Amino acid sequence: MAEFEPKVVAFVCNWCTYAGADLTGTSRIKYSPNVRMIRLPCTGRIDFMLLLQAFGQGADGVIVSGCHPGDCHYTAGNFHARRRWILFRRLIEFMGIDLRRVHFAWVSAAEGAKWAELVTNVVDEVRKLGPYQSFPKRLDGQPKPVEVA
Amino acid sequence: MGEQRILQKASLGELFAKLIAGGQRILAPVKSDDRVEFAAVKTPDQIAGDYIQTTTSAKTAVFPRYETMLRFRLKGKDVDVDELTPEAKPTVLFGVHPCDAASFATLKAVFTWDSADAYVEPKLEKTTIIGLSCTKGDAYCFCTSVGGGPGDTRGSDILLTPIDATKYLAEILTDKGRAIVAAAPQLFTPANGEAKEPVLAKIAPRFAADKLAQKLSALFGKTDVWLNQSLRCIGCGACAYACPTCTCFDIQDERQRYGGVRMRCWDACGFGMFTLHASGHNPRAKQSERWRQRIMHKFSYQPERLKVLGCVGCGRCSRACPTDMNLGEHMQSLAETTV
Amino acid sequence: MEALQKKARALLEAGTVKVVIGYTAGTDVERARAFFARNAEQTQQLIFDARCCQNLATYLMKPEVKALGKAALVCVPGALRTLMQYAVENQLADETVLALAVTDAGEVVELPKFAAVEEYLAKMPRGLTPEQQQELDRIDKLPLEERWAFWAAELARCVKCYACRAACPLCYCSRCITDVNQPQWVPVASDPLGNLEWNVVRAMHLAGRCVDCGSCADACPEGIRIDLLNHVLAREASAHFGAEPGYSTRKDYALSAYKPDDKEEFIR
Numbered sequence: 233m234a235e236f237e238p239k240v241v242a243f244v245c246n247w248c249t250y251a252g253a254d255l256t257g258t259s260r261i262k263y264s265p266n267v268r269m270i271r272l273p274c275t276g277r278i279d280f281m282l283l284l285q286a287f288g289q290g291a292d293g294v295i296v297s298g299c300h301p302g303d304c305h306y307t308a309g310n311f312h313a314r315r316r317w318i319l320f321r322r323l324i325e326f327m328g329i330d331l332r333r334v335h336f337a338w339v340s341a342a343e344g345a346k347w348a349e350l351v352t353n354v355v356d357e358v359r360k361l362g363p364y365q366s367f368p369k370r371l372d373g374q375p376k377p378v379e380v381a
Numbered sequence: 382m383g384e385q386r387i388l389q390k391a392s393l394g395e396l397f398a399k400l401i402a403g404g405q406r407i408l409a410p411v412k413s414d415d416r417v418e419f420a421a422v423k424t425p426d427q428i429a430g431d432y433i434q435t436t437t438s439a440k441t442a443v444f445p446r447y448e449t450m451l452r453f454r455l456k457g458k459d460v461d462v463d464e465l466t467p468e469a470k471p472t473v474l475f476g477v478h479p480c481d482a483a484s485f486a487t488l489k490a491v492f493t494w495d496s497a498d499a500y501v502e503p504k505l506e507k508t509t510i511i512g513l514s515c516t517k518g519d520a521y522c523f524c525t526s527v528g529g530g531p532g533d534t535r536g537s538d539i540l541l542t543p544i545d546a547t548k549y550l551a552e553i554l555t556d557k558g559r560a561i562v563a564a565a566p567q568l569f570t571p572a573n574g575e576a577k578e579p580v581l582a583k584i585a586p587r588f589a590a591d592k593l594a595q596k597l598s599a600l601f602g603k604t605d606v607w608l609n610q611s612l613r614c615i616g617c618g619a620c621a622y623a624c625p626t627c628t629c630f631d632i633q634d635e636r637q638r639y640g641g642v643r644m645r646c647w648d649a650c651g652f653g654m655f656t657l658h659a660s661g662h663n664p665r666a667k668q669s670e671r672w673r674q675r676i677m678h679k680f681s682y683q684p685e686r687l688k689v690l691g692c693v694g695c696g697r698c699s700r701a702c703p704t705d706m707n708l709g710e711h712m713q714s715l716a717e718t719t720v
Numbered sequence: 721m722e723a724l725q726k727k728a729r730a731l732l733e734a735g736t737v738k739v740v741i742g743y744t745a746g747t748d749v750e751r752a753r754a755f756f757a758r759n760a761e762q763t764q765q766l767i768f769d770a771r772c773c774q775n776l777a778t779y780l781m782k783p784e785v786k787a788l789g790k791a792a793l794v795c796v797p798g799a800l801r802t803l804m805q806y807a808v809e810n811q812l813a814d815e816t817v818l819a820l821a822v823t824d825a826g827e828v829v830e831l832p833k834f835a836a837v838e839e840y841l842a843k844m845p846r847g848l849t850p851e852q853q854q855e856l857d858r859i860d861k862l863p864l865e866e867r868w869a870f871w872a873a874e875l876a877r878c879v880k881c882y883a884c885r886a887a888c889p890l891c892y893c894s895r896c897i898t899d900v901n902q903p904q905w906v907p908v909a910s911d912p913l914g915n916l917e918w919n920v921v922r923a924m925h926l927a928g929r930c931v932d933c934g935s936c937a938d939a940c941p942e943g944i945r946i947d948l949l950n951h952v953l954a955r956e957a958s959a960h961f962g963a964e965p966g967y968s969t970r971k972d973y974a975l976s977a978y979k980p981d982d983k984e985e986f987i988r
Contacts, residue, residue: 280924281905281917288913289637301980311978314987315961319927319975321986322956323920323949326859328868337988350988366868368912371449372641379448379467380911416943436941437879446879447909520748608784613754615778615886619941622879633908646909649881654899667784703883703939704774705746705753 238292238358240267242351243282245275245310248299248340255344263348264355267295274298276309280320283334287367293358295350297337310338329367333358383534383554385572390547392568393425399565400473405509408442409475410435419474428476433519434695438625439474439481440488443504446622447646450500450632454640465642469503473561475511480524480695482512482536484625490687491628500645509557512537518582521696523709527590529693531582542577550575587709588716590680590690597681599720604669606718610711611672613704618649620698620706626679626691629655650675680712721768724794727820727828728763731792737818738789741779743772754779758788768794768822775935777802778889780817792818797844798933800837801966802889805931807834808971811892834969841967847958848932852951859948877942878915880908884922884946887939890929897921923949928957928974931966 244250250271256263268291272278275298283294296317304310317336325331335354339347371378388396397407401423411420412429419439422428449465489505492498515522515531524530534540538558541549551569553562562569600606621627631648635641648655651672656665665671679691692708699707728740744755744765752771757763777799779785793799803819806812819831821840831837848856859867882898885891898906898918906921907914922936923946930950937947957963960983961974 281921284913284917284920288917301984308978311980311982312975314982314984315975315978316924317987318960318982318984319953319956320924323923323927323953326856326867326949326952327871327916327920328862328864328866330864335988336986366865366872368916370635370913371644371907371909371911372452372635372637374449374642377449377465377467378644378911379445380909414943447911612756612785613779615782615883615939617883617886617939618879618881619883619939622881623941631908633904635904635907635909644909647879652882668782669784699747701941703887703935703941705751707747710747 236359236363238266238355238361238363239290240264240293240295240351240355240358241270241286241291242267242295242297243270243272243275243278243286244295244339245298245305246271246273247305248303249297249337249347251341252339252343252347255341256347257344259344261344261348264352266355267351274304274306274309275313276304276306276311278313280316283320285370287329287333287364288370289373290369292361292364293333293335293354295335295337295354297339297347297350300338300340303340330361330364332361333364383540383552383558385575386551386553386562386569387572387575388541388549388551388569390425390543390549392565396561396565396568397423397425397475400561403564405471405473407473407475408439422475433517433522434478434697434700436697436701437623438484438695438697439477440484440625440627442472442474442508443485443488443501444492444628444630447644448500449642449644452640452642453636461640466500469507471507471509472504473509473511476513477510477537478515478695479512479531479533479535479537479540480522480529480693481625482510482540483524483529483533483693484695485510485536487626487683487687487689487691487693488628490683490689494687509538509561510536511558511561512540514540514542514577514580515582516543516580518584519696521699521707521709522582522584522694523587523696523712524694525584525586526588526709526712527690527692527694531584532577542580544575544577544580550577587713590692590712591684593712593716594681594684596720597677597715600715600718601673601677603718606715607673608669610714611669611706614651614668614672614706615704616651616653616668616671617703618647618651619701619703620675620708621649621651622647623697623701624692625695625697626693650678676711676715721766721826723826723828724768724820724822725763725766727830728757728766728792729760731818732757732763733760736790737792739785740766740792740794740820741776741785742766742794742820743768743774743776746771756785756788766794768826772796773934773938775799775802775887775889775933777806778887778892778935780806780812781889781892790816790818792820795819795821795831796933797821797841798931798935798966799889800831800841801931802933803837804834804841804966804969805890805929807969808965808973809890809929838968846964846967848951848955855945855948856952856955872912874944875915875919876912877944878910878919879942880910880914880918881941883939883941884936887935888926888930889933889935890926890931891922897925919946919949922946923953926950927953928961928963929965930954
């Protein structure tokens with residue numbers, strides 16, 4: 233039986249983390265291929281619902297990453313994002329959603345090595361946790377008929 | 382009235398076992414915290430004892446909160462479509478009060494009046510109702526105002542009335558009911574003319590729905606009447622979703638780029654966007670207009686068009702309503718309003 | 721109660737207000753219901769006792785109630801806090817609603833301006849009650865799987881009737897996120913993912929704004945403890961950002977402000 237390989241979705245900002253991940257590639261640094269990158273202009277734009285949607289579509293782990301505080305391309309987007317994450321983390325923790333599967337980071341455009349290390353660490357951690365089976369999934373991802381009375 | 386038999390309460394376990402062995406699933410009121418809801422049961426001890434009414438109704442057995450209909454996948458220039466409808470399961474609804482049993486007539490009328498609804502009709506066919514008469518009611522019940530009653534037989538295939546602590550009077554009313562008896566004939570012993578009236582709840586009628594139906598058209602234009610009744614309505618869907626005769630639904634596609642599923646789910650006429658047109662026009666933009674529509678639909682349009690009332694007086698809407706919109710009270714007020 | 725009826729009658733007879741939004745007896749002895757007294761005679765039906773919990777401030781946002789004219793609002797503490805938050809969010813101009821607070825002794829206090837409401841609230845205890853905190857602690861102490869099992873079971877009962885949204889005075893968006901269908905952000909059906917997303921969205925969109933009136937959980941026909949989600953975020957917003965919605969008219973929304981040194985030990 234094939235060993236479980238987690239699917240990790242990364243929501244990253246265009247100006248820092250995406251560029252940083254690009255640097256990881258051009259530097260030929262190897263890291264876990266399990267991550268699917270979703271590029272947004274800024275972490276400030278990342279709606280918490282996107283994270284829930286990622287899990288609902290079968291992600292086993294999620295990474296959210298952007299510019300370091302003070303370096304946001306749009307000045308304050310990441311400051312707003314940080315406040316949102318503080319509250320969102322608390323809420324999902326209270327509801328019993330597995331925080332070990334949700335990771336936040338600041339990765340700059342120069343931090344290619346950090347990106348590789350981050351992804352590899354997260355993927356390793358999520359691999360140990362196994363697939364996120366208890367999280368409800370989207371209806372269009374379910375092959376069998378569904379009916380709820 | 383149907384054929385009368387006696388069914389011992391102690392026999393229920395054996396009856397359930399026979400039904401389940403015959404491939405039926407049994408849905409009955411089950412207690413959970415301080416609520417009672419219909420759920421699958423295997424044995425009679427799982428059934429809730431002392432309660433007035435379930436929070437949501439048994440209509441979920443034939444018209445669930447949501448169900449998938451089909452799956453579609455884009456394949457080049459073609460679309461692959463797979464049927465994804467859940468199969469109708471043979472079901473016995475046990476312990477359904479006479480109001481709820483009567484509601485199935487409305488469900489059937491709405492879902493089969495011009496063509497048989499492919500999702501509801503098969504379930505109706507495979508559903509048998511063992512009703513249970515009411516020995517008590519509360520301030521929200523008004524079955525006797527809408528042509529029903531605590532011992533009414535409409536809609537039940539078998540109606541059980543607990544005539545004392547140990548046994549039910551069983552009225553065998555339809556072919557489906559007779560089939561249940563045939564599965565375990567030794568459990569249904571001859572009756573001796575026992576009467577059910579003495580144990581039935583006393584629900585005084587508040588108004589006469591058939592007389593009111595004629596009056597409602599004349600009240601349509603009285604905007605003050607509808608405004609005054611609906612001022613405290615907050616426009617949620619609690620009444621529609623608790624109601625055993627509400628049938629409005631939405632069709633939604635949940636999809637991603639290359640495919641998805643189509644499904645049907647409940648909708649409610651109280652929502653602000655219920656009649657919002659694509660043009661932006663909304664013929665029922667005001668809550669009072671939506672309230673009026675709710676009453677007219679259930680008490681005037683449905684009786685006129687489908688020959689069946691859209692309300693069975695179970696009172697669930699009023700119990701569920703966050704602002705205590707007591708439907709029986711509102712209808713009584715309409716009955717007393719001069720045109 | 722008598723004092724309230726007298727006050728309401730005086731206000732209507734003098735023409736100071738066109739409607740007194742209060743409570744009257746409900747269907748059974750345990751319930752009260754919202755009541756709109758528009759003439760002196762109707763004021764006799766006004767009550768005020770332990771049954772009166774619904775936050776009536778939500779009616780101030782309804783077009784058909786606004787059309788009745790200037791209102792006096794019988795306020796439970798949650799409704800007073802709502803008025804403060806309406807001021808913060810520019811939903812209500814000062815002196816357009818006459819707030820009527822009823823003391824434990826049954827006296828009626830007229831609060832015509834936001835400043836008066838603020839002063840009145842300043843004397844009241846803030847934050848969660850010990851019982852509310854205990855409920856949060858009990859759930860927090862559960863192991864992860866049990867916590868999830870608790871919420872999965874609670875949310876399974878959700879039928880997406882949106883009674884919580886309708887009852888909440890701060891859910892006044894003319895186009896709620898659930899009504900946006902290009903794309904459909906929050907699934908319409910009451911499936912497990914849809915229910916989770918709706919309840920998370922509701923809690924997050926109220927974070928830092930919710931005044932903890934409890935009307936959402938009271939309204940829920942299935943008795944789901946969605947108020948706990950609001951309480952947890954209210955505590956968090958207060959602890960991290962000093963957010964105290966409902967106690968002042970200072971323009972201060974935790975999620976549209978920031979501090980360069982907001983605590984962030986969880987970010988790598």
